[in-house]
Amino acid sequence: MTTPDEEPLLDGDEIQGNIVPGFLKPHMAVLALRLDRDHLARMRRWCHEIASKVTTLTTVMRTRRQVRALEHQRAEAKLSALSGQAEPGALGLRDVLGDVRDVWLSVAFSRPALQALLTDDQRDSVAAFTDPAFQLGMAARSTALGDPADPAEQGHHSKWAVCDPDILLVIGADDEGDLGDYLDELRRELADHGFGVVYEELGHKLDAVGSEHFGFQDGVSQPGVRGRYGPDGDFLTPRYVADMAGQRPECWLYGLPGQYLVWPGEFLFGHPGQGSDPLLRGAERLPGPHWSRNGSYLAFRRLRQDVAAFRAFLEESARRLLPWEVTPEKIGADVVGRWPSGAPVARTPGEDIPELGVDRLRNDYFEFGSDARTLVLTDGETTDRDHPDADADPIGLTCPQFAHIRKVNSRTAANDAGGRMASFTRRILRRGLPYGPLYDQDPAADRGLLFLSYQTSIVDQFEFLNRQWMGDSANPRSPGGHDMLVGQNGQPGEHRLRQCAVPTAGGTTLAAPRDFVIPAGGGYFFTPSITALREVLGAPATGR
Numbered sequence: 001m002t003t004p005d006e007e008p009l010l011d012g013d014e015i016q017g018n019i020v021p022g023f024l025k026p027h028m029a030v031l032a033l034r035l036d037r038d039h040l041a042r043m044r045r046w047c048h049e050i051a052s053k054v055t056t057l058t059t060v061m062r063t064r065r066q067v068r069a070l071e072h073q074r075a076e077a078k079l080s081a082l083s084g085q086a087e088p089g090a091l092g093l094r095d096v097l098g099d100v101r102d103v104w105l106s107v108a109f110s111r112p113a114l115q116a117l118l119t120d121d122q123r124d125s126v127a128a129f130t131d132p133a134f135q136l137g138m139a140a141r142s143t144a145l146g147d148p149a150d151p152a153e154q155g156h157h158s159k160w161a162v163c164d165p166d167i168l169l170v171i172g173a174d175d176e177g178d179l180g181d182y183l184d185e186l187r188r189e190l191a192d193h194g195f196g197v198v199y200e201e202l203g204h205k206l207d208a209v210g211s212e213h214f215g216f217q218d219g220v221s222q223p224g225v226r227g228r229y230g231p232d233g234d235f236l237t238p239r240y241v242a243d244m245a246g247q248r249p250e251c252w253l254y255g256l257p258g259q260y261l262v263w264p265g266e267f268l269f270g271h272p273g274q275g276s277d278p279l280l281r282g283a284e285r286l287p288g289p290h291w292s293r294n295g296s297y298l299a300f301r302r303l304r305q306d307v308a309a310f311r312a313f314l315e316e317s318a319r320r321l322l323p324w325e326v327t328p329e330k331i332g333a334d335v336v337g338r339w340p341s342g343a344p345v346a347r348t349p350g351e352d353i354p355e356l357g358v359d360r361l362r363n364d365y366f367e368f369g370s371d372a373r374t375l376v377l378t379d380g381e382t383t384d385r386d387h388p389d390a391d392a393d394p395i396g397l398t399c400p401q402f403a404h405i406r407k408v409n410s411r412t413a414a415n416d417a418g419g420r421m422a423s424f425t426r427r428i429l430r431r432g433l434p435y436g437p438l439y440d441q442d443p444a445a446d447r448g449l450l451f452l453s454y455q456t457s458i459v460d461q462f463e464f465l466n467r468q469w470m471g472d473s474a475n476p477r478s479p480g481g482h483d484m485l486v487g488q489n490g491q492p493g494e495h496r497l498r499q500c501a502v503p504t505a506g507g508t509t510l511a512a513p514r515d516f517v518i519p520a521g522g523g524y525f526f527t528p529s530i531t532a533l534r535e536v537l538g539a540p541a542t543g544r
Helices: 040-050 057-082 111-117 123-128 132-136 138-145 176-192 307-320 328-336 404-408 422-426 458-470 530-536
Strands: 027-034 103-109 167-173 196-204 271-274 281-285 296-305 429-435 448-455 498-502 508-512 517-527
Touching (some): 027 429, 040 111, 040 530, 103 176, 111 123, 111 517, 132 138, 132 458, 132 517, 138 458, 138 517, 167 176, 167 517, 176 196, 296 458, 307 328, 328 404, 404 458, 448 458
Antiparallel strands (some): 027 167, 027 196, 103 167, 103 517, 196 429, 271 281, 296 448, 296 517, 429 448, 498 508
16 A cells, blocks of 8 residues: 555655646746857856756745645635634735745756757767657657648648757746746846747736636646655645545545546656556656656647637537537537536536536546545545536546547546556646637637646657547547547548547537647757756866
8 A cells, every 4th residue: 555655755856846746837938949059068057057046846845835824824814704803805815825926947958959968978878868759859750749741731840930949948937027027037148158049938827717728727637746755755746535444545546536646757757657556656767867867858839729710610510419409518518528617527517517617626536437436535525515426437428538638538447558547657747828818809819828748758648648549539449539629630541630429419420620729839858857957967068
């Protein structure tokens, strides 16, 4: 059984904080840099200097604890107000979080950038990165992701706004003004060291819920990372299922209910990955040189969203399904697997329930392959409060097999990669935010998602999800169809047509002749530890 002593202690001062636990800020900037290979010494100095400014796991968790304490203070003040012991509104959210105004930095390097920056005695170590996607870059692998092979088509890498830059900087901030001031200073610093900024874009939360441009809450279903940190050995991912008789193994499997805990080696180099059982640690994963420990691969995708095309698809599909009285809203929920609020179709197939959508203790609790039995939580409440727990849905009569959330994570249902829980080794840590204005504010504007994910195998995690599951009509389980939301059909001769069959409408086939999400930039990178950034990439060249 998994106990705190068995989960590895993570070095919080070495791991970049956007890998774990993630910045999760409402404002973000992404900067792509080009190396000047005639002035590498200055750039190595920058690597050495910037190491002390990169935000670590320790820093992020320190703020996370502060925010939790302040939120608890706010809740206590609210109770006091309700009981008449304090004035209503005396302590609002702005007051509680007023002191939390961070600006955080993460930095990652492409394979060619590592090759250029490493000193002569370390340069050959780049070959130890065994992932072919990292070695080749995203443009060379784009058709494997399902991107168009024809340069004339939108989405071809020749049309991207940014393609395989040398370095990617990710900055997260609580305040937009603070982010702007930080960027002004950062640009000056980069110019002084000879870097060229080849791309820059801002991301931002669209609303309080965290919706993306199609109108659905994003980021609900993140894996929990096993591991401990700090002098007290606290869990990196908090546990919300009460450890009591009759609730095992769930209390050892989950962070939040339904949030499966994954061993850190699936995301961090040099740590144990998944074993044959979710509770058992597997072998240490170090698919790179010795100095790659505590690092992670970063996949960046600038994804443009065609909101008009998505809405038109929902309206046309509703007309096709008119005999079954299916609304555009219901089709959208089935395509995503969630209603706009985030409420899962698995728990509320007939209507959106906003209260469930924003309830972190219940909005991700369902299994597909088995009944989700009622659990007692650490606060004494149960998972079935106000709403019944989800029943098993192995063939997709409630939440269709083609739903996006089901295409990327089959949970306890068997899939083409194996039996129950075979998706554990395919999980990724998703970061990123939308860019561009809301559709109703400016329909003609460019908008989409600045997608970021961390993993220890680009091929077996990020690319697998795109190619093998989202872009395939039969996988991870049939009868299914394509991922109609994000997936791309790159199969030769199929003209990029995506299709799905609606089981509750007599198996009626819906088709989308155009993509709603179009690749518009990207690259593959390695995010090093603080020591590797300072002492390996920032080491002075010998003999020069």
